[in-house]
Amino acid sequence: MDQYFDRAMPGPETQLLFDEAKRLGIGFCLGYAELVEEEGRLRRFNTSILIDRAGTLVGKYRKIHLPGHAEYEPQRSHQHLEKRYFEVGNTGFQVWEAFGGTVGMAICNDRRWVETYRVMGLQNVELIMIGYNTPVSDSLSGETETLRMFHNHLTMQAGAYQNSTWVVGVAKAGVEDGHRLMGGSVIVAPTGEIVAAAETEGDELIVADCDLDRCKYYKSHIFNFAAHRRPEFYGRITEQKGVTKGP
Structure with a gap:
């Protein structure tokens, strides 16, 4: 192996x-x-x-x-x-200063979890690069191809918007071990909008001008964590509802 x-x-x-x-x-x-x-x-x-x-x-x-x-x-x-x-x-989810901005990375299934984006968002990330390798069909769920692609893009778009960052999702496509891979590579702006997308399950090159300054408005206004995020109250709400807190 x-x-x-x-x-x-x-x-x-x-x-x-x-x-x-x-x-x-x-x-x-x-x-x-x-x-x-x-x-x-x-x-x-x-x-x-x-x-x-x-x-x-x-x-x-x-x-x-x-x-x-x-x-x-x-x-x-x-x-x-x-x-x-x-x-x-x-x-852990780290960020680095590179290419004139603050850059982070994630891999495949990481893209589905809000923690991935938020941990890097709290470090002022401006560009997250994600590689993924996902089959068109799930072996147990019976989800449609359309729904699986919707979830694929939804997670990256939401992560981009809620953390005011560019997200570049690069998919392996084609057939592997007899199973189709979904493809769906995208470049997502800090607004959550897809600005470039692959259209087939074959080899494609997609490009976009990722102006990192576009992150500034949402980081300083709607998603200004320092001004609007209130983690000190989260535990109180959980206790009031009788939910057992994790470790």
């Missing part, structure tokens, strides 16, 4: 990508299966790294919201064994 994991970045298979991006002056975000020795043992993470225009590593993120299951389940038309091969990431 470990032959599918990378111990270092760049490695023999990825060095050419780094070299060409540096030659062209292009930064990028790259996802991979990471194998690393930490705490006296080998650990495996679903990881993304952020590389700047000079080919320098800016930041690393390890996926937190691992979906699926760890053991084979015969009732499923296809397996989703991410929990078998990876452990939960230990980097």
Whole structure:
């Protein structure tokens, strides 16, 4: 199994990508299966790294919201064994100063969780890059393709708007192991509007001018966390309703 994991970045298979991006002056975000020795043992993470225009590593993120299951389940038309091969990431949701702004990363299922965007939003994030690899059909739910794509875009649009940030969602598309992948790559503005979108399940290039200054209005007005967010009252409301608070 470990032959599918990378111990270092760049490695023999990825060095050419780094070299060409540096030659062209292009930064990028790259996802991979990471194998690393930490705490006296080998650990495996679903990881993304952020590389700047000079080919320098800016930041690393390890996926937190691992979906699926760890053991084979015969009732499923296809397996989703991410929990078998990876452990939960230990980097947290960080942000980095890069490309003239504040940048963060997430991976696949992370995009469905409000915490992903809010933790980075509280750090004044202006651009979040998300890579995802999602089948057109779910093995158990029976959701329609239309509904699954709606949820896919809804989560990224809501996260962008409620945290006043650009969101770039890049999907793997086509057929993998006999199953179609949904595609649906988008670039979402801080208004929650999709400003560029892939239209097919084939290879496409989408582009947009992501003016980070567009984040300022919502960060300073509607979603001004310092002025309007009141976390000190959240616990009181929970106690009044008789809800058991978590750890």
